[in-house]
Amino acid sequence: MSSHPHHPPRSHHPLRVLLPLLALAAATTLTACGTDAGAHARGAPADGSWRGAWAASPQPPGPGNWSQQGFTDHTLRQTVRVTAGGTRLRIELSNRYGTTPLHLTGATVARATAPTPTGTAGPGSVEPGSVEPGSVRRLTFGPGGDTAATVPRGGTVLSEAADLPVAPFARVTVTLHLAGPTGPATSHLLATATSHRAKGDRLADTDGSAFTEHGTSWYYLSGIEVSGGARAERPGAVVTFGDSLTDGAGATTDADNRYPDELAERLAAAGRPRAVLNHGIGGNRVVRDGGVFGEQALDRFAPDVLAERGVSTVLVLEGINDLGGRRHADVTVDELIEGHRTLIREARARGLKVVGATLTPVKGSVYDTPATEAERDAFNHWIRTAEGADAYDAYVDFDRALADPADPDRMLPAYDSGDHLHPSDAGYRAMAEAIDLDRL
Numbered sequence: 001m002s003s004h005p006h007h008p009p010r011s012h013h014p015l016r017v018l019l020p021l022l023a024l025a026a027a028t029t030l031t032a033c034g035t036d037a038g039a040h041a042r043g044a045p046a047d048g049s050w051r052g053a054w055a056a057s058p059q060p061p062g063p064g065n066w067s068q069q070g071f072t073d074h075t076l077r078q079t080v081r082v083t084a085g086g087t088r089l090r091i092e093l094s095n096r097y098g099t100t101p102l103h104l105t106g107a108t109v110a111r112a113t114a115p116t117p118t119g120t121a122g123p124g125s126v127e128p129g130s131v132e133p134g135s136v137r138r139l140t141f142g143p144g145g146d147t148a149a150t151v152p153r154g155g156t157v158l159s160e161a162a163d164l165p166v167a168p169f170a171r172v173t174v175t176l177h178l179a180g181p182t183g184p185a186t187s188h189l190l191a192t193a194t195s196h197r198a199k200g201d202r203l204a205d206t207d208g209s210a211f212t213e214h215g216t217s218w219y220y221l222s223g224i225e226v227s228g229g230a231r232a233e234r235p236g237a238v239v240t241f242g243d244s245l246t247d248g249a250g251a252t253t254d255a256d257n258r259y260p261d262e263l264a265e266r267l268a269a270a271g272r273p274r275a276v277l278n279h280g281i282g283g284n285r286v287v288r289d290g291g292v293f294g295e296q297a298l299d300r301f302a303p304d305v306l307a308e309r310g311v312s313t314v315l316v317l318e319g320i321n322d323l324g325g326r327r328h329a330d331v332t333v334d335e336l337i338e339g340h341r342t343l344i345r346e347a348r349a350r351g352l353k354v355v356g357a358t359l360t361p362v363k364g365s366v367y368d369t370p371a372t373e374a375e376r377d378a379f380n381h382w383i384r385t386a387e388g389a390d391a392y393d394a395y396v397d398f399d400r401a402l403a404d405p406a407d408p409d410r411m412l413p414a415y416d417s418g419d420h421l422h423p424s425d426a427g428y429r430a431m432a433e434a435i436d437l438d439r440l
Contacts, residue, residue, distance in 0.1 A: 051310035052237050053082035053089070054172070054224040055277040056191070057300065060097040061184035062292030065217040066197065072180035075202040077129050077173060077211055078195045078221055079112045081256050083264040084237070084275035085168040086226030088161040091139065093176075094222035095151040096303075097186040102151040102220065105177040107139040108203045109162050112171035129196035129208025131173045136204060137162040156222065166226065168273060169265070174221055177201045188218040189292065190282040192248040192258065195219070216253060225309065236312025237275035238263070238440055239305050241297070241343075243318050245360060245398075245431075246280025250417030250424055257425040262432030270437060277311070279304045285321045286339040287331055293321070301343055306350050313440050314347050316340065317357035317398060320421075323375045324367035333375040337382050341390040355439065356392035358383050358399035363410040364420035373409070394439040401434035402427055 061067035082089075091109065095102040110131035139159040141149035151157045166172060195218060196211035205211075240246050240260040248258030264276035281300075283293030294300060297318055305314055319340075322331040340356065347354040358380040362368050383395050402423060404412040411420060415427030423431065 049310070050090070050225045050227050051084060051086075051275065052223060052277045052308045053084040053086070053166075053226045053275055054080045055239075055279060055304075055308065056080075056188040056218050056222055057279045057281050057294065057304045058094040058096040058186045058222050059189055059281060059294045060292055061187060062189055065187060065189060065215055067185040067187040067189075067217065067219065070180065070182035070185045071178040071197075071219075072182070073200060074178050074180065075198045075200065075205075075211075076176045076178065076195065076219055077197070077202075077208070078175075078191075078218055079129075079171055079173045079193065080218075080221070080224065081169060081171050081261070082166055082224055082226065082275075083168060083261075083277075084226055084273075085166050085170065085229055087165045087228030088163055089166060089172070089224055089226045090159045090161050091174055091221060092156055092158050092223035092225070093149070093151050093220045094156045094186050095220065096154055096156070097184070098151070098153050099183050101153050102182060102186075103179070104141075104149045104151065104157075105179040106147050106201070106203050107149075107159065107177070108136050108175045109139055109164060110137065110173045110175070110206075111135040111164070111166065112173040114171075127208035127211075128194065128214070129173075129211040131175075131206050131208075133206045135164065136206065137164050138203070151220070158225075161227065168268060172224060174224075175203050175205075176220065177203050185219050187220075188222075188281075190244065190247045190249055191216050191218045192251050193218070193254050193256075223308075235272070235274050237277055237308065237310050239277045239279055239308060239311050239314045241301070241305055241314055241316050241318065242280045242357075243284045243321055244280065244282035244422060245320075246278060246317055247282045248278075248280070248428070249282050250419070250422030251428055252425055255425065257428055259423075259428040259431040262429050263435060266432050266435075267437060272437060274440075275310070277308060283321055284318065285331070286318050286343075287322060287335050290321065296339075298339055298342055301346055306346065311352060313353045313355060315355040315357065315396065315435075315440075316343055316392075317359075317396075319359050319379055320362065320367060320376070323372050323379070324362065333378045336375075336379060340392075344390055344392060353393050353440070356383050356395045358395065358397050360398050360402050360423075361404070361409060361411040362421055363407070366419075367421060394436075396431075396435050396439075398431050398434060401430050 197213040198210040260278040281294040286297040
């Protein structure tokens with residue numbers, strides 16, 4: 001059992017937002033705590049087995065994207081960056097929140113091309129949504145090799161394997177033709193990435209000229225898995241689970257600068273590559289459903305995290321939307337802590353190492369109230385000091401990593417995206433750098 005450092009109790013000053021009066025530490029801040037349930041039943045997958053390379057948690061249809069109306073004779077092109085490589089890949093499609101079965105007319109996968117930077121278009125420029133010529137693979141479904149598929153209402157479908165070698169951090173484009181009408185679409189609202197839409201069947205297009213509509217959500221696509229590749233010991237993937245700070249609110253669109261992205265890059269740079277799968281949902285809550293912001297963490301933990309293949313560690317950062325601004329006065333800090341204890345028990349039952357995280361500064365944000373600050377303070381104290389079977393194996397102190405040394409209740413301005421709640425690209429990088437890789 002790891003020893004646990006002692007942290008002195010802190011006063012609940014009305015202007016405090018849970019953060020200790022501590023200068024921003026340059027040292028790594030992930031600290032071991034509690035017991036270490038180190039039986040990683042989902043450890044390094046055997047060569048040739050399927051393992052997660054990219055993920056997004058499904059959400060109900062909501063305002064501000066194409067999900068409420070759905071799709072009718074549209075081709076939808078979505079590009080994501082995988083954090084694990086292989087010689088074959090397959091995709092997962094989710095109809096978790098559909099009201100009827102989803103009929104997919106066809107799908108392809110390809111390696112994406114980098115778009116020409118804005119303002120430099122001209123001869124030889126690359127249209128957004130373009131893919132690498134010669135890399136397009138038609139996906140099939142089921143043992144019969146069907147190019148169409150039906151995703152049951154509330155269910156998922158995996159494609160058959162496509163022979164398409166991809167390297168870690170390759171950008172992969174999935175293109176779906178939906179003859180429709182689909183009805184309201186299962187989506188992921190905050191993609192922090194650009195999706196493209198065209199009329200008709202544009203599955204085989206390599207250029208992006210037909211894709212004249214653009215948005216920043218994902219639809220139906222909930223996972224990419226890879227297999228094959230170099231014969232080497234592959235440690236299990238890390239799942240990052242949480243709300244908008246895991247989802248990447250405030251990060252630059254299409255730059256892959258969310259903290260899970262930065263963590264995957266750190267691991268690779270350290271010669272310890274591991275897939276990092278992002279299961280954050282902006283606005284999500286631990287112990288109450290959040291409508292368009294997804295089912296409560298207690299309900300979505302099993303389908304989103306425990307169903308992933310080849311995972312050994314889950315890192316949980318969630319709770320501000322339960323406590324924030326007294327908008328959700330039905331949730332107490334004790335209920336939030338008990339919710340986290342439930343997640344810990346469920347993760348351990350699957351043989352996963354489970355890492356918690358302190359809640360980050362909110363002073364000056366819409367969540368800044370004395371009551372929120374006091375309860376955040378209490379939650380962070382529990383994260384840092386809890387020991388025993390229902391405590392985290394380790395924790396990462398994102399609170400201290402982002403705090404302004406001159407005002408530890410506030411996010412350091414250089415790390416603030418502007419709303420005093422969500423980090424900037426630099427803030428997400430600081431979060432990833434605060435994680436002790438040995439503790440994962």
